[in-house]
Amino acid sequence: MALNEELELVYHQLRSELNHTYVQTILPEPTIDRDKLAIYYLLFRHQETKESAAACAKSVMVAEIGLDTHESMTIEKQVDKDLIKKRQLTVLSGDFYSALYYYSLARQSKLEVVKWVAQAIQSFNVRKCSFFYSTSHLGWAEIIESVKKIESALVEKIACQLGLIHAVPLLNDFFLIKRLIFEKKSQAELGQLSYFSQKLVDGVENVSDKLDQEIKHKVACLSMALDQSAKHSGMFPQVVNYLHARLITLAEGFEERTY
Amino acid sequence: MTLSRIYMEQKKNLKIVEKQLESVLWAPHPILNEASLDLLKAGGKRIRPLLTLLCAQYGDPSRKAVIDSAVMLELIHMASLVHDDVVDDSNLRRGKPTVKAQWDNRVAMYSGDFIFAKAIELISDLENHEIHRSISRVIRDLSLGEIDQIKELYNWKQNLRVYLRRIKRKTALLMALSCQIGALAAGCPSKVGIKLYYFGYYLGMSYQITDDILDFVGTNKQLGKPAGGDLRNGNITLPTFFALNKYGMRNAIRNVLESSSTDQGQWDTVIQEIRDSGAIQDSERLSDNYLRKSREILDQLPQLSTARSLKEIADYIGTRNY
Structure with a gap:
């Protein structure tokens, strides 16, 4: 199978794994950055079989999507019921995706990757805080x-x-x-x-x-x-x-x- | 043995858990750091770490993995509380401003994600695939339970199974996990872990039903908000379910839910009628059934002092009034 075909397959598998019937009636389908997914796949392919690289790449991508989902959180007060529900599901679907990365890696017994992603998520949140709540002018x-x-x-x-x-x-x-x-x-x-x-x-x-x-x-x-x-x-x-x-x-x- | 005695017996270990929580929660950004430590200082019953520590006594409780597991479970619970406060738009928790109230929703998202990642990092050192499969499944189901709750808001037609599945995912699974992980981290065989899992599961079901009852019968002072808050927010819990389906209150409840009434008097009347209907007693009976099952599980385990402590916790769940 050519690389493009492999990547296409991984992309479609991930799309289907992210599917949550109810969430997607309220929120748009999460965006998958195909470039990030491809890079993860290529990085893991250095050490892993196709199947294992695909599983790891999808898991890390799910973690990214969890963070991206929370990034769309609004901070202003909401009174409209539909907007409130959207906000609630933004929090919860982000949590669901964050849980999913650990779930899928644990099933692959890829505990070292679990640790790397957990550490990277911490760095991401620290960097985000530094960006939005910097004590000095940037x-x-x-x-x-x-x-x-x-x-x-x-x-x-x-x-x-x-x-x-x-x-x-x-x-x-x-x-x-x-x-x-x-x-x-x-x-x-x-x-x-x-x-x-x-x-x-x-x-x-x-x-x-x-x-x-x-x-x-x-x-x-x-x-x-x-x-x-x-x-x-x-x-x-x-x-x-x-x-x-x-x-x-x-x-x-x-x-x-x-x- | 009383609950406070159990806490006293585990005081040393709970102190270690508290210290480790403090050290794990350190963050290299002042806001993240403050938000995380404020959560820690706000306290809580620490029921999950307590269950882990107790269940570990069926094996070797001195293993490092036991404390790590207890800390991890409390971190997951804390992370979920920070995000829950955004979902519920709550400004106060345990009488103190929530992270979202003190800063904003964004900081709450970052803090919750940060704490959750800390929990996963901590436990990732544990080379036990069975434990990881259990934890990750429970965490996934926990988030599915929260999504279910939003899905079923204002749905007065939902059946009992839907309610039970929701509270299982929302509360019982994490208690089940706390017990199972305690045993597995202490080196107990899987079958002991499974028994303790079910003990925690039944206990958790009863715990959440009791919470749902207290939301109706608690005083404003105990609850920190008007009684019936769940129903006012469209959340159909067990007392409402019985009132709808057994005590002929379908029209009254349906009317307030569908009209999204802002007339507090109308809500107060319906809530009082639910209290008086017998729905609370029915809910208590179901809660007691779960507690009975949890005690039966303990009877199948060696009758150490641990079993007595766990039974005491079950008794506390059954009688707590706050």
Whole structure:
């Protein structure tokens, strides 16, 4: 089976595992970041069989989805019954996904992966708190650095634990670029930023231009770094090739504003 | 033996659990740290760690895994409380501001997820696959139980099985796990673990039914809120179920639920009628049945002083009034 087919299969298995009939009548189907799923799969494939790599990749992805679900939590007071129910299910479905990662890894007897994910989730929440409740003013560069750390909290941990520490800077930059493009897209489509909106809107001017510059700069840097990595044979070639191909698509989409 | 005597006997171990909770909950961010430690200081009955410590006496209670398991269970319970307060939009717990009230929903999410991850990290060192399968299944079912509760809100047509499954997932499974894990972590054979699992399960069912009864019969002072809060929030618990299906109150209850009445007088009347209907006594009978089953399980285990302590806890559950 070709890699693309393997990834497609893992994606569909995960979609079906995440399905909760009642939750999905109230909340939208959770978004699966196919790139993250693919990277997890490729990282685990270094040490595991296809089946085991797929199981681990799905479990870590479920943990990510749990955190993402809680990220959509609103903080303002709600009085509308439907919105209250949505908020309640946002909390509980996030908890359900968080429980599911442990459940599936325990069934695979992958206790070391359970530990890595638990530690990564702690880092993620500490980083999120530092981002939203910083005691000092964060400048643009610090915001970008914070976002990079948040976006890669889990993938960085998994890569390090699997001995692929050299892949970490590439993964960090790739997922940062993805997030920045997503923010740019949200801004273009909705007239607002989604995730770090409060930080950016309150403290930074010309956000749109800054995002453009940042994306272009990061794409150029990552492109060079991937070229360099590709020259070193044996250095996680599948991960590098995957990132390379996806970066080209992302960058083209960004330039043409087709995202 | 009284409950306070049991707590006294386990005082040393409970102190170790408390100390470890404090050290595990340390977080490298001031808000996360404060939120977690405030939860710890708010206290609680620590019934789950107590059950774990007691059940461990069927094996070797000095094993490190016993304390780790007790700490892990309390952490899971704490994490679920932080998130429950967001779900219920509660500003007070045990008379103190909740995390969501003191900060906001976002901090509550981060704190709950952080504490939950701490619990999993702590227990991940334990090389016992049976324990992990049990814990992870219970945690998953716990969240499914909470989702069920939202699903069934205002559903006056729900049957008894739906209610029992909900309280099983919401409360009984974690108590069952507390008992089973105590035994397994102390090196007991699986069959002892299973018996204690069922003891905890029956105890937990009774515990939640008692909670649901107290919500109707407790005073404002005991409850910290007006009686009948569950029904006012659309949550159909056992007394309401009996009132609906056995005491001819279907129309009255249906009317207040479907009209989402804001007239407190109308709610108070219905709640008083449920109290007077015999539904409370029926609920107490079912609770007692579960307690009887829990005691019968203990009769099948060696009659150590542990069995007497566990029976005492069952007696307390049956008579508690707060």
